[in-house]
Amino acid sequence: MPAPSSDWLREHPQVRTIRAAACDLNGVARGKRMPARYAEKVVTDGTRFPISALSLDIWGEDIDDSPLVFETGDRDGVLRPTERGFVPMPWLEAPSALLPIWMFREDGRPYDGDPRHCLRRVVERYKAKGLTPVVAVELEFFLIDDSSRNLQVPISPRSNKRRKAAEILSIRALDAFDQFFTDLYEACEAMDIPAETAISEAGLGQFEINLVHCDDALRAADDAWLFKMLVKGLARRHGFAASFMAKPYEDYAGSGMHAHFSVLDDEGRNIFDDGGPKGTDALRHAIAGCLEAMSDSALIFAPHLNSYDRLVPEAHAPSGLCWAYENRTVAIRVPSGPPPARRIEHRVSGGDVNPYLALSAILGAALNGIEDGVEPPDPITGNAYAQDLPRIPDTWGAAIEAFEASKVMPRIFPEELIRNMLLTKRQELHYMAELEPHEQVEIYLDTV
Numbered sequence: 138m139p140a141p142s143s144d145w146l147r148e149h150p151q152v153r154t155i156r157a158a159a160c161d162l163n164g165v166a167r168g169k170r171m172p173a174r175y176a177e178k179v180v181t182d183g184t185r186f187p188i189s190a191l192s193l194d195i196w197g198e199d200i201d202d203s204p205l206v207f208e209t210g211d212r213d214g215v216l217r218p219t220e221r222g223f224v225p226m227p228w229l230e231a232p233s234a235l236l237p238i239w240m241f242r243e244d245g246r247p248y249d250g251d252p253r254h255c256l257r258r259v260v261e262r263y264k265a266k267g268l269t270p271v272v273a274v275e276l277e278f279f280l281i282d283d284s285s286r287n288l289q290v291p292i293s294p295r296s297n298k299r300r301k302a303a304e305i306l307s308i309r310a311l312d313a314f315d316q317f318f319t320d321l322y323e324a325c326e327a328m329d330i331p332a333e334t335a336i337s338e339a340g341l342g343q344f345e346i347n348l349v350h351c352d353d354a355l356r357a358a359d360d361a362w363l364f365k366m367l368v369k370g371l372a373r374r375h376g377f378a379a380s381f382m383a384k385p386y387e388d389y390a391g392s393g394m395h396a397h398f399s400v401l402d403d404e405g406r407n408i409f410d411d412g413g414p415k416g417t418d419a420l421r422h423a424i425a426g427c428l429e430a431m432s433d434s435a436l437i438f439a440p441h442l443n444s445y446d447r448l449v450p451e452a453h454a455p456s457g458l459c460w461a462y463e464n465r466t467v468a469i470r471v472p473s474g475p476p477p478a479r480r481i482e483h484r485v486s487g488g489d490v491n492p493y494l495a496l497s498a499i500l501g502a503a504l505n506g507i508e509d510g511v512e513p514p515d516p517i518t519g520n521a522y523a524q525d526l527p528r529i530p531d532t533w534g535a536a537i538e539a540f541e542a543s544k545v546m547p548r549i550f551p552e553e554l555i556r557n558m559l560l561t562k563r564q565e566l567h568y569m570a571e572l573e574p575h576e577q578v579e580i581y582l583d584t585v
Contacts, residue, residue, distance in 0.1 A: 141222030141236070143177045151232040152225070157184055159216055159238045160252050160362055161191045162554075162561055163440065164491035165584060168216075168238065176223075179236060183217040191240060191250055192557040194568070195441070195584055200560045205250075214240040214248050221359050227324035228370025235366075237359065249551035252493035253355065259501045259549065260354050267403035270500050271480075272357040273350035277392035277488050278368055279385055280314060280342045281378045283582060286575050288385055290342035291377035303339050303389055310337035311344070317375045321346075324367055330360050339453055340389040350397065354496055361394070361492035369583065381488035382581040383439070384446040391447030391454055392488030396499050397472075399480040400507075409479040414462070416471060416479050418510075423481060424460050424469050425513035426506020427499065431458055431468060431485065433543035434498040435529050435536040436562060438485040442533050442569045443581050447487055449531075450522040455484050457526030459517045466521035468529070485529065489585035501549030537562050 146152060155176045158168030167190045171179075178184075189205035191214075199206050216238040226233040240248040247254040263270055282291040282299075292299045293313035304310040311318060318335060325332040331349035338345050348364065351357040365381055372379035384391035400408045400419070409420040431438075439445055447454045453465075460469035470482040481503070486495045517524060530536040540546060541559055550558075569577055 141180055141218040141220065143180050145223040146173055146176055146234070149225070149232070149234070152234045154231065154233045155179070155223075155236055156226065156233065157216070157236045157238050159191060159240060160491065160493060161193055162252060162491060162494070162558055163193075163195055163585065164362065164365070165193075165197070166366060167191065167193070173234070176236065179238070180218055183215050184238065185213040185215055187211050188214040188240065188248060188250070191248075191252075192561055194561055194565050195580055196568075200557075200564050203557070203560050205557070215243060216240050219253065219359070224328045224363065226370070227320075227327055228367060228374055235363075249553040250557045252491050252497070252554070253358070255550055255554055256355055256358055256493045256497045258551070259497050259504070262504055263400070263500070268408070269352055269401045270354050271350050271352045271399045271401060272354050272496060272500070273348060273397045274357060274361050274492070275345055275347045275393075275395040275397075276361060276364060276381070277338055277340075277343060277345045277394070278379050278381045279340060279392060280317070280344065280372060281380055281385060281582070283378045288578070294375070301341065303341055303343070304337050305339050307337045311335060317372065320375070321368065321371055324371060325364070328363055328367060330364050330367070332364070338390070340392065341386050343390070343392065352401065354500060358492040358496050365492075378582060380582045380585075382578070382585050383441065383444040383487035383489045385578065385582065387446070390452055393447070393454060393484065394486040394488050394490055394492065394495060396483045396486065396496060397480050398483070398500065398503070399478070400503075407477055407479060409481070410476045411479075412476050414473065414476070419507055420471070420479065420481070421513055422506040422510055423503035424471075424506065425511040426502045426504065426509070427469055427481070427483060428458055428460065428513055429511065430498065430502035430505065430545045430549070432527075432530055433539050433545050434502065434549075435485075436540040436558065437494050437498040438490060439487055439533075439536060440491065440562070441489055441581060441585060442566070442577060444487045444489055445531060445533055448485075448529055455521065456529055456531070457521045457524065458529060459521050459524070459526050460513060461516045461518065461521070464517070464521070467517060489581065497549060502545070505545065505548055533562070533566055537566065
């Protein structure tokens, strides 16, 4: 991908304001707004803000005991544009553009606490072996009327009715919000986000959109991060909320971010393809790596208190550590289809994840398995919820402890990011316990 330039702004003179933003640990965009005429300086020289800004808690507050704040004088990092360059922000009334940026140290070294740099490191591990991961994500979200404490499906602009029911694969449910989805696809085109199929899902007012597979994992994570920002912003323009929180409704399924991936060798061949339905040794090794790291990385896949309401049996989300062919009750699914498209579907992540960290954890664990040549347990058959299986941590506190004690996570994540994640999540765990359930939902609804 070419380096960003200011040509885009000259080609879009109607754009008057710029947001330069990086992704923090919670997936929240942190950055600055400026008039477009000052954007050239950011493109050429970058911009600066405190290193600690990428490790704020979910409220946007400093971490009380972080060494990034007072201990080091809350020093600045240097933020430079990513390869993505400028993208429009169609959810705003005034013509505006977003310039994605990522953080470096003063001496030019990448900042290890930046989630995007974390994924870059994983991709470089693949490149060193002549391998390229090919990634696609499926993102589920809810459309919500949050005008009162009682969350509910928005009134359809077409029928002026509110249908309080889950409608799996319902065309009627999609058509009820036709203008929103029409605007969403047009905005994705403008932002160069490869949005493909949309379906209605099992939750109340829940939908899913697939993003097309990409042989650039950083680009795939960028797409997911920008897509979440777009969906939430555009919904507000339509008079309701959109949320990727894991489970806004107790009695309905939650939202996930399923990640599909295969791996190409240096000649472009899929190393998971053996010409048949079972897949290669490399496929099994990658599955074994993912399973081995799954409990330790639960904090990445389920980063918030609400995340654990989704990971319960018989709620369309995995709870047991297992894999299978063509089975949606498991954590790791190998879909059917043509052998050249043989791939792994990792089904654990909630919609509330940071896409950079989630793909780092998934791809890093898979590469660990490939490097180590480890074998997974046998694939299961039947309903995983009804079987006696090792379990993914079922509480936030247990996931924090597993992440801290892990011997696997340091193979994937840099020490600084692990430290920052633990400090951030412990602070959130403490303060979330002081809130009423409706106050917790208010925090998560718009932020994640």
